[in-house]
Amino acid sequence: PQTIYRKDYTPPSFLVDSVELGFDLDPARTIVASRIRMRHNPASSSRSIELHGEHIELVQVRLNGKVLKPSQYKLTASTLTIPKAPDEVELDIETILAPQDNTSLSGLYVSNHNFFTQCEAEGFRRITFFPDRPDVMARYTVMLRADKAKYPVLLSNGNLIEEGDLGDGRHYAKWEDPFKKPSYLFALVAAKLVCQEEHFKLADGRTVLLQVWVEEGNLDKTDYAMQSLKNSIRWDEERFGLELDLDRFMIVAVGDFNMGAMENKGLNIFNTKYVLANPRVATDVDYAGIEAVVGHEYFHNWTGNRVTCRDWFQLSLKEGLTVFRDQEFSADMIGTDTGRAVTRIDQVRTLRQAQFPEDAGPMAHPVRPDSFVEINNFYTVTIYEKGAEVVRMYQTLVGREGFRKGMDLYFARHDEQAVQCDDFRAAMADANDRDFQQFERWYSQAGTPVVKAASQYDAAAQTFTLTLSQSCPATPGQPQKLPFHIPVTVGLLGADGCDLSLIVDGVAAETNSVVLELTQAEQTFVFAQVKEAPVPSLLRDFSAPVVLQYDYSDAQLLHLFRHDSDPVNRWEAGQRLAMARLLKLTAAHAAGETLSLDDTFIEAQRALLADDTLDAAFRELALILPSETIIAEQLAQVDPHAIHAARQFMRRTIAEALKPELLAQYHANLTPGDYSPDALSAGKRALKNLALAYLLVAPGKEELALAQQQFDSAGNMTDRAAALVALIHSGDEAAAQAALADFYRDFSGEALVVDKWFAMQAAAPTTDVAAVRQLMTHPAFTLKNPNRARSLIFSFANGNPSQFHTQDGSGYAFWAEQVIALDALNPQVAARLARSMDRWRRYAPALQEHMRRALERVAAKKNLSNDVMEVVSKALS
Numbered sequence: 100p101q102t103i104y105r106k107d108y109t110p111p112s113f114l115v116d117s118v119e120l121g122f123d124l125d126p127a128r129t130i131v132a133s134r135i136r137m138r139h140n141p142a143s144s145s146r147s148i149e150l151h152g153e154h155i156e157l158v159q160v161r162l163n164g165k166v167l168k169p170s171q172y173k174l175t176a177s178t179l180t181i182p183k184a185p186d187e188v189e190l191d192i193e194t195i196l197a198p199q200d201n202t203s204l205s206g207l208y209v210s211n212h213n214f215f216t217q218c219e220a221e222g223f224r225r226i227t228f229f230p231d232r233p234d235v236m237a238r239y240t241v242m243l244r245a246d247k248a249k250y251p252v253l254l255s256n257g258n259l260i261e262e263g264d265l266g267d268g269r270h271y272a273k274w275e276d277p278f279k280k281p282s283y284l285f286a287l288v289a290a291k292l293v294c295q296e297e298h299f300k301l302a303d304g305r306t307v308l309l310q311v312w313v314e315e316g317n318l319d320k321t322d323y324a325m326q327s328l329k330n331s332i333r334w335d336e337e338r339f340g341l342e343l344d345l346d347r348f349m350i351v352a353v354g355d356f357n358m359g360a361m362e363n364k365g366l367n368i369f370n371t372k373y374v375l376a377n378p379r380v381a382t383d384v385d386y387a388g389i390e391a392v393v394g395h396e397y398f399h400n401w402t403g404n405r406v407t408c409r410d411w412f413q414l415s416l417k418e419g420l421t422v423f424r425d426q427e428f429s430a431d432m433i434g435t436d437t438g439r440a441v442t443r444i445d446q447v448r449t450l451r452q453a454q455f456p457e458d459a460g461p462m463a464h465p466v467r468p469d470s471f472v473e474i475n476n477f478y479t480v481t482i483y484e485k486g487a488e489v490v491r492m493y494q495t496l497v498g499r500e501g502f503r504k505g506m507d508l509y510f511a512r513h514d515e516q517a518v519q520c521d522d523f524r525a526a527m528a529d530a531n532d533r534d535f536q537q538f539e540r541w542y543s544q545a546g547t548p549v550v551k552a553a554s555q556y557d558a559a560a561q562t563f564t565l566t567l568s569q570s571c572p573a574t575p576g577q578p579q580k581l582p583f584h585i586p587v588t589v590g591l592l593g594a595d596g597c598d599l600s601l602i603v604d605g606v607a608a609e610t611n612s613v614v615l616e617l618t619q620a621e622q623t624f625v626f627a628q629v630k631e632a633p634v635p636s637l638l639r640d641f642s643a644p645v646v647l648q649y650d651y652s653d654a655q656l657l658h659l660f661r662h663d664s665d666p667v668n669r670w671e672a673g674q675r676l677a678m679a680r681l682l683k684l685t686a687a688h689a690a691g692e693t694l695s696l697d698d699t700f701i702e703a704q705r706a707l708l709a710d711d712t713l714d715a716a717f718r719e720l721a722l723i724l725p726s727e728t729i730i731a732e733q734l735a736q737v738d739p740h741a742i743h744a745a746r747q748f749m750r751r752t753i754a755e756a757l758k759p760e761l762l763a764q765y766h767a768n769l770t771p772g773d774y775s776p777d778a779l780s781a782g783k784r785a786l787k788n789l790a791l792a793y794l795l796v797a798p799g800k801e802e803l804a805l806a807q808q809q810f811d812s813a814g815n816m817t818d819r820a821a822a823l824v825a826l827i828h829s830g831d832e833a834a835a836q837a838a839l840a841d842f843y844r845d846f847s848g849e850a851l852v853v854d855k856w857f858a859m860q861a862a863a864p865t866t867d868v869a870a871v872r873q874l875m876t877h878p879a880f881t882l883k884n885p886n887r888a889r890s891l892i893f894s895f896a897n898g899n900p901s902q903f904h905t906q907d908g909s910g911y912a913f914w915a916e917q918v919i920a921l922d923a924l925n926p927q928v929a930a931r932l933a934r935s936m937d938r939w940r941r942y943a944p945a946l947q948e949h950m951r952r953a954l955e956r957v958a959a960k961k962n963l964s965n966d967v968m969e970v971v972s973k974a975l976s
């Protein structure tokens with residue numbers, strides 16, 4: 100496989116003014132006629148037309164009306180080149196494809212008898228020959244023709260300008276997109292679907308048509324997606340002054356989809372998981388996911404579509420920014436300060452669970468990568484979540500208003516252009532008169548920076564001196580790193596728990612927190628008029644995606660855990676207290692010692708649990724122990740069984756010690772009445788269900804009865820699923836099996852709920868490889884549907900460490916088999932599963948050996964996709 104480098108970028112030789120596409124849709128033989136008007140790009144020295152095309156049959160190509168002979172062009176498995184073309188060119192190209200055989204779900208494919216497309220990043224070339232690169236932006240007109248009874252709904256980007264019958268049982272629809280766009284934003288849908296629709300008034304007075312399209316029978320699950328879409332439109336108007344630029348905006352749900360959703364211009368296509376919800380089938384987490392993803396795809400209309408990426412190395416330009424926007428949207432929708440903090444804590448957990456490990460592993464890459472083999476492998480937590488952190492840091496450095504000024508300048512400069520991350524950085528710098536030269540390293544250097552803090556209090560001088568130093572571990576291809584520009588938000592707590600007022604390096608801060616800018620390898624900041632020895636609250640609101648090290652004593656952490664005015668750091672103090680204990684317990688277990696837990700931690704948890712002045716959602720987060728994955732990341736050598744045993748011990752000890760409080764909270768946080776997914780109610784359910792989970796760690800009859808009762812009488816999926824998980828983890832195998840059978844019987848017709856049913860079992864520590872293999876024989880299981888494959892196989896490999904990493908290596912052998920089987924169907928999904936082995940070098944030697952063999956077995960497979968090959972060869976290198 101060939102590596103593609105950012106430094107090799109060259110401008111396109113020809114620019115496209117317009118594209119007319121005609122589709123005669125047939126699952127076995129779809130004919131695509133394309134007319135492309137092109138002109139030579141003065142910025143290019145090449146005169147040859149370079150088109151991409153894959154897995155499609157070329158029927159004919161005409162240039163300015165004349166049929167080209169095969170000698171007049173060069174056709175390879177992935178390109179069509181026409182040398183020495185004139186300045187102005189009209190190309191007519193006819194291709195044939197078989198959507199029903201397309202199991203990769205990239206390009207034009209069939210899902211449950213309906214047609215859908217997915218073109219990002221490079222799927223358009225599976226439909227027709229085209230300069231399939233994001234810096235070629237053109238206007239599209241699309242004519243769709245299909246059987247009317249089978250495909251009554253024909254959709255594409257933009258506006259419907261004509262529709263009618265063709266006489267032979269077929270009909271047509273013609274769509275025109277008024278905006279220039281890159282090919283990756285093209286979409287069509289030809290399907291038997293129904294829609295919920297609404298006319299919606301924009302801030303500028305225009306009325307637009309909003310539609311949510313789903314399969315018949317799912318119409319009762321579209322309300323929340325529609326509501327979220329309307330909220331998104333309003334929010335972008337208010338927060339960023341950005342308006343919907345089309346007369347019509349459509350969301351379409353499809354059951355077979357590689358990722359969450361896709362922002363095609365005016366025609367967003369969604370995984371059903373992020374559209375369909377009603378209280379019976381969807382959990383609070385599902386509702387929050389729908390709000391976030393509907394927002395995310397809608398916000399792409401400006402950050403991604405109107406202003407797009409010059410090349411795929413700039414992917415985070417649109418993804419990091421759009422994730423930041425959807426995060427802010429979700430936070431603003433809750434509206435309260437703690438609500439905002441709760442969303443922030445969730446973001447930090449995701450970073451630690453997934454992004455920090457990526458940044459420390461074989462696939463580590465900068466937010467703006469320098470090379471890749473397969474771009475689809477780079478839709479990563481680094482590009483998305485770390486990218487969002489980078490955008491957030493601008494806002495931390497220049498403030499909300501300054502950030503808005505930067506955004507305004509970005510759109511003023513680059514509307515309808517394909518640009519680079521540097522252009523965004525320049526807009527932020529210029530609008531705020533700031534120097535963001537050094538900030539560029541956040542884009543070019545991979546790895547998670549480590550910030551070490553040390554402090555000294557001088558009682559006589561009343562000064563508090565904080566020394567911050569930074570370093571960043573080596574990552575593949577980057578042995579040495581230069582200092583980053585790191586905003587470190589700091590507050591100081593007095594003995595009474597209140598924030599002290601701050602005077603830093605002679606300047607009085609306006610608020611209780613100050614943003615220190617760490618730009619050197621080491622820097623010292625002096626706080627003046629500090630009347631008492633403070634406890635520093637460092638990296639408030641997680642102001643930078645770094646690992647912060649400070650030698651806190653337990654007493655200091657307990658102080659922060661009780662009093663910090665910054666809820667994120669309050670939570671963080673609890674995590675630090677827990678982590679220190681988990682690491683000790685893990686070592687003790689490995690050494691065969693008996694385990695014990697001190698009262699200090701338990702008492703702190705007891706006080707927090709009973710503190711009704713705190714939001715339930717916050718208390719729930721503060722009570723969750725760091726995950727086994729996050730614990731593993733702290734260790735030079737990972738023993739998954741010791742980690743599991745340590746964490747389970749700690750859970751059991753807490754559960755036993757806090758039983759009365761847990762029961763009290765269980766009952767205090769019931770949410771009777773009609774279900775509502777709002778943050779307050781969801782927070783109560785989360786705390787109540789966490790209490791239930793704890794009570795079921797080592798349950799007696801009463802606790803089992805409580806879970807059973809909740810399972811039987813739950814009025815919503817959040818409570819039902821939580822009760823089922825609690826029963827599965829209770830150790831009462833009979834109760835678990837009975838509940839699982841009931842659940843399946845009640846929900847076998849709901850694909851997304853069946854996914855949950857598989858996922859819960861896959862992640863249970865009682866489920867071993869043999870049990871997963873058994874589940875694969877269930878009639879509802881199929882590898883072909885990505886959601887289903889993820890629910891069982893990914894949940895096992897990534898969510899059940901103590902069973903996946905068994906001593907005999909059978910988990911890894913299973914992994915290798917499934918990667919290979921998936922690769923034959925869907926390389927993108929297979930490559931995601933391949934990532935489960937990223938951290939193999941950190942495991943105990945015996946496990947490592949099994950893991951290496953499993954990786955080698957995959958790497959040795961003939962005809963492996965580039966997708967999987969890139970992942971396993973980087974892991975092995």
Ligand code: B3K
Binds near residue numbers: 478
């Ligand atoms: N832009 C798409 C992701 C496409 C992934 C292609 N492998 C969804 C999103 O980020 O909104």
Ligand code: ZN
Binds near residue numbers: 399
């Ligand atoms: Zn996105």
